[in-house]
Amino acid sequence: MAINAGDTAWVLASGALVLFMTPGLAIFYGGMVRAKSTLNMMMMSFSAMGITTILWTAYAYSLAFSKDVGHGLLGNLSHIGLAGTIDSVTGAPGHAIPELAFVMFQMTFAIITVALLSGAIADRAKFSAWIIFVIAWITIVYSPVAHWAFASDGWIYGKLHALDFAGGTVVEINSGAAALALALVLGKREGFKRDRMRPHNMPLVLLGAGMLWFGWFGFNAGSALAANHTAALAMINTQIATAAAVLSWVGYEKIREGKATTLGAASGAIAGAVGITPACGFVTPLGALLIGLIAGAVSAYGVSLKYKLNYDDSLDVVGVHGLSGLVGMLSIGFIATLKANSAGADGLFISGSPSLLGKQAIASIAVLAYSFIATYIIATIIQKTIGFRVHRDVEIEGVDTAIHAESAYELGR
């Protein structure tokens, strides 16, 4: 089958855009922790790029996207070592792209999803334990969930027919639920709620948020896997929802604390992009505006839950990715419209039927539950065997010098 050059060019470029998000995340997270653990925070993202690439090549792509082994639960091993992908094509008729372009594009999703989890365990994780965790998590959690929702024979996409355009389940709810499990297993940082743990470098946080915003166009519009109307819709919707959530997060803060903060603006951008991720190809621009406004406000509230419920999700992966991911998935059930995308569906407000909303809820809850339970088990096994946390003294002194023999800043002369 002949490939479509325009579609191929866009998916190749999108792969690069999405990969760019992970260093962006490293900077976003790196600025948000205290100076003494900045490098470790960034290293968790960078190491995710290395390990996940190898796993994806070796077998994880095959588990996620090879022919289904049964019930839409997992792919088989036919693409181990990326076997059979060099000459093959994938995509809808007229939109064929080389399978390797798809392999690369999807690999970058796996990388950023596992990197996102590191935000829940800032300042206190053993690096060796993190490496082992990444291997286990990509294998046991990410690959199956990606198969469920991204592969045409996966149960969420192919059987349930829930709508998830770019990873509201696979990336956002998945990372949010897993982050909660990690935070619970590792426990709270030394001095949680007692010590000042403010971000050590806000300009870095804003830079990282900007890089994420930019890369998100590849993430969402690239998920059309074609350079077409749906890709354009996904792109403009991403911009609109992201901008709207900046406004609603900052507005929420202004009402609650009386101050509009830069961290609120940066966080709002991420929440909005998260919220529109599953919906970007299925709703109108005004629908995207609504989702952005809701996601920003919900996550602005959500980040306070860890203090009330007493879990230390240090950089708010649960509050931002988990909650806004849920907002996006469920919003589809209300406001998705065939007018936006004939391959989508009509939500409750259009069709009057709760059928789509039910599917969205089932997909969300299934991913949330599987991710939380499987991650909890993986993290507990690591904790009970090699230990997941550094010694208390190391945590207080700072993990950068103890684990990496480096420090982020040379202060003074």
Add this chain to the structure above:
Amino acid sequence: MKLITAIVKPGRVDEIKAALQANGVAGMTVSEASGFGRQKGHKEIYRGAEYTVDLIPKVRIEVLVDDADLDRVLDLMVQTANTGSIGDGKIWVTSVDAVVRVRTNERGSDAL
């Protein structure tokens, strides 16, 4: 000879320096400092979590003067450092036994 040590608001340093230079003071030392006094710290908010910052950035100015110049220089510094609001700082004076100019080995007032 006297050593005048002043802890002032960072925003007043340029005015103090200009006033001293215009009135014949030959040298000063400026360093960044932080601390607290009657002015309480300020509040910072990150994702809804409020932190009180107790130690406030200030500037420490040190000036060596002859006994005869003390009151005049002190007045100048108080006038220029004063904004009328809390946190304007403090100035104190200590006696100095000896001053040496390193290059020439001059002593006492000649070294100022």
